[in-house]
Amino acid sequence: MPELPEVETVRRQLHARLAGRVFRDVSVWKTGREFPAGVAFADALCGRRILSVDRRAKLLLWRLDDGRSLSAHLKMTGRFTFTEADPAEGRHDRIAFAFDDGTRLVWADIRKFGFLRLLDAAETDAVLAAYGPEPLETDAAALAERFASPAKRAIKAALLDQSVLAGVGNIYADEALHRAGIRPTRAVRRLSATERLRLAEAVRAILAESLAQRGTSANDYVDTDGERGGFLGLLRVYGREGEPCRSCGGLIKRIVLGRRGTHFCPVCQR
DNA sequence: ATATGCACCTGTGTGC
DNA sequence: TGCACACAGGTGCATA
Numbered sequence: 069m070p071e072l073p074e075v076e077t078v079r080r081q082l083h084a085r086l087a088g089r090v091f092r093d094v095s096v097w098k099t100g101r102e103f104p105a106g107v108a109f110a111d112a113l114c115g116r117r118i119l120s121v122d123r124r125a126k127l128l129l130w131r132l133d134d135g136r137s138l139s140a141h142l143k144m145t146g147r148f149t150f151t152e153a154d155p156a157e158g159r160h161d162r163i164a165f166a167f168d169d170g171t172r173l174v175w176a177d178i179r180k181f182g183f184l185r186l187l188d189a190a191e192t193d194a195v196l197a198a199y200g201p202e203p204l205e206t207d208a209a210a211l212a213e214r215f216a217s218p219a220k221r222a223i224k225a226a227l228l229d230q231s232v233l234a235g236v237g238n239i240y241a242d243e244a245l246h247r248a249g250i251r252p253t254r255a256v257r258r259l260s261a262t263e264r265l266r267l268a269e270a271v272r273a274i275l276a277e278s279l280a281q282r283g284t285s286a287n288d289y290v291d292t293d294g295e296r297g298g299f300l301g302l303l304r305v306y307g308r309e310g311e312p313c314r315s316c317g318g319l320i321k322r323i324v325l326g327r328r329g330t331h332f333c334p335v336c337q338r
Numbered sequence: 339a340t341a342t343g344c345a346c347c348t349g350t351g352t353g354c
Numbered sequence: 355t356g357c358a359c360a361c362a363g364g365t366g367c368a369t370a
Contacts, residue, residue, distance in 0.1 A: 071363055101346080126364075143364050145348080160348085179347045181364065218340060225341095230365085237363050287362055288349095306363095327343080329361075 070142045072203070072235030072275050074283035074297060075126045078148060081292040082128065083121040085150065085171055090117045093166040097157050102183040112186055113138070113165075125199045125234035129192065137192045139185045140175075146182025148292050149174050178288065199234040203271050204279075206233075211268035212261070219257035225326050226256050227271070236271060239284055239306045242331045244270040246305045246315075251337040252330050253323075277302070305331040 070078070094110035117133040130138040140146070145160075151172045155164050163175040163184070175184065187195065200214060214232045215223065226232050227241040236244070245252050247270035250263055259267070278284055283297030286307060290296055304314050309322035309331060318335030 074363070141364080143346095144362070177347095178349070179362090181346065221340075228364090239363055284363070289363065326341090328364095 070289055071237035071240050073278035074289050076123055076279055077282045077291050079121055079123040079128055086118045087120050089167040092168050095164040098162045100180055124196050125230050135189045137187050139187050141183050143181035145178040145288050147176045150292050199230055200232045203233050203275055208268040212264040215256055215264045220255055223254050223256050224252035238328050240274050242306045243274045249336055252325055252332055
């Protein structure tokens with residue numbers, strides 16, 4: 069579910085409450101592919117201090133005091149929730165964390181696509197190196213240069229490619245293309261330099277505006293307090309098939325592009 | 339090198 | 355009410 073604004077919202081909340089904390093207990097309630105070794109995983113974490121919680125693309129990185137990091141990917145339905153009391157195991161709850169100050173955190177994941185993985189320093193570097201630039205920390209001109217190859221693929225596919233730029237997913241790809249007035253099916257090589265720059269600016273603007281609203285709750289996403297993001301009502305194309313375009317009144321169209329639902333305005337996006 | 343297809347899972351909404 | 359099918363904020367791997 070979560071894209072950059074949602075993951076960054078979660079990161080800020082995790083960092084605020086977990087930086088400096090020490091793992092006291094890790095209860096792996098349910099194991100699965102996402103936890104290669106349940107008991108070893110818990111043993112490795114207990115006693116370790118969290119230095120910070122960082123984010124790269126849609127990946128959360130809990131930096132530990134032994135040089136390792138706990139990487140966490142929410143994928144579609146992963147969720148961290150802070151709880152006050154001793155948590156009771158819910159249907160989709162998988163891991164319960166307890167920290168030295170009494171803070172408790174539960175990891176749940178309905179579809180089980182998400183994962184938590186302990187990485188050493190070299191593995192962490194390798195994972196991070198595969199991502200393209202962070203859109204909110206890169207100026208638009210530099211971002212625009214990333215939309216080059218492969219030249220024949222649709223521009224939307226390039227936006228979703230995490231090695232081109234990091235953090236954009238299905239919602240914000242559609243929204244940025246609408247803001248830039250570019251049809252999602254256009255081949256990368258057919259975009260002018262002006263259009264590439266406009267698109268890079270649109271990506272940055274959309275992500276920043278959504279982050280200010282603490283993200284979009286279209287389906288399952290909520291933050292670590294169970295609160296929904298506020299950007300849903302500000303979306304201009306995503307999930308609005310058949311409704312009027314907020315810019316021109318044309319009807320929003322939905323197609324399938326690269327297996328993903330894709331929304332655009334046939335009038336404003338050429 | 340790129341495109342596509344599918345796989346990983348569960349839940350929900352739709353239409354017959 | 356049941357059933358079948360499409361679809362959901364993501365990625366990785368196996369084929370053509």
